[in-house]
Amino acid sequence: MEDYVRKTIVVGVVSWTAAFIVVRRIFPKRSFDFCNRIVSTIHATLAVILASLSVQDWSCPICPMASQSSYRQMQVLAVSLSYLIYDMVCCLFGEMVNLDNTIHHLVSIIGLGAGLCYQKCGSEMVAALWVTEMSSPFLHLRELLKESGYRDTPLNLAADFLFAIIFTYARMLAGPYLTYVTLSANNPLLIKAMGLGLQLVSTFWFFKIVRMMKYKLTKRPTSENGIKHNIRKKIT
DSSP: OOHHHHHHHHHHHHHHHHHHHHHHHHOTTSOHHHHHHHHHHHHHHHHHHHHHHTOSOTTSTTOSTTOBOOHHHHHHHHHHHHHHHHHHHHHHTSSOOOHHHHHHHHHHHHHHHHHHHHTBOHHHHHHHHHHHHTTHHHHHHHHHHIIIIITTSHHHHHHHHHHHHHHHHIIIIIHHHHHHHHHHSSOOHHHHHHHHHHHHHHHHHHHHHHHHHHHHHHHHHHHHHHHHHHHHHHHO
16 A cells, blocks of 8 residues: 555544544534534545546546556545544444444445555546445435434425435446446456445445335325324314
8 A cells, every 4th residue: 555545544534533523512512423424424525526526537437447546546545445444433432333334334444445455446446436425415414404403394305305316326326337347347356345245235225215215205194194183183
């Protein structure tokens, strides 16, 4: 691993930790998870922007495939790796440790770390980063709205829909194609395994999201009818 990559990772971990501390100071009455999600939203937005800026040819965003990673691609991956290290540690100190989220972190950290060590398939890995982080701001927005008192409101439902639609497009349409390209190209076996693992985790989450949206859509008419019934009882 290049020296500048190691420095970027170390500085990144320190910076994300400092950002979390600042957010905690700004929102002292909010939960640990609320503050961490603000930092996560900042990272997701930054990752999509940096990944977009590192694309060499927009007519073929994942070209050149199975090639030497560029300096800019290595920096993008190092920044996100530093965030994932911070976030995994942060989640361990949170209120509840989530097994599938922990597996996602481990797969992502090993995958990005392997890419930075091999210095190969930067185009595919940056594309994977773009695909996976595209829906993240809306994922965190859902939870931020709930803690802010907007649970079961049209605004929260709109955030749910946006997250579900973007996640489905990114992870279940673009994701499988990117996985196929990564597996077909002459990439290191570890990177292929991590790419496949990430797609399997995304598929698992997709089915959970489908169940969530089904519940949301069936729950809403029932809750609205309950509110109307209570209003009628108060009037009578």
